[in-house]
Amino acid sequence: MKVKATQTLKNRIYRKIRSSEQDVFLTADFKRFSDEDQIIRALRELSYNEVLIKIGKGVYVKTRRSKITGKTVPAKPFKELVEETLMRLKIRWEPDELESAYRSGKSTQIPVNTVIKIMGRASRKLSYKNMTLQII
16 A cells, blocks of 8 residues: 555554554554544545454454465464453453463463453453454
């Protein structure tokens, strides 16, 4: 995507996304550019152009091309994106016992299903294709 001489909202958001180190973006990240309706419209266009993927209400992630299929996929595995999203939303969480044991080296068994314990109250649904995290 080439940036034109006039900076449209979509181009300004695109430049911020490409220059950012983070992979998860909230609509609030672009609040200084314009009002929420225009930001959502620009993010929808960027999703259509496969620059971003929407994984939840107001939550978008960077994309990359798959080396195997050539299709657009999230920049990181879904599990990592969920963890980054929860941190960005300031939702306290911790991995379950199996994940904790694997991360600490107490177990060599890799957990297949991701289970995350939410500390406190939150209500959010994050999903990409057949992977879903629903916080109730």
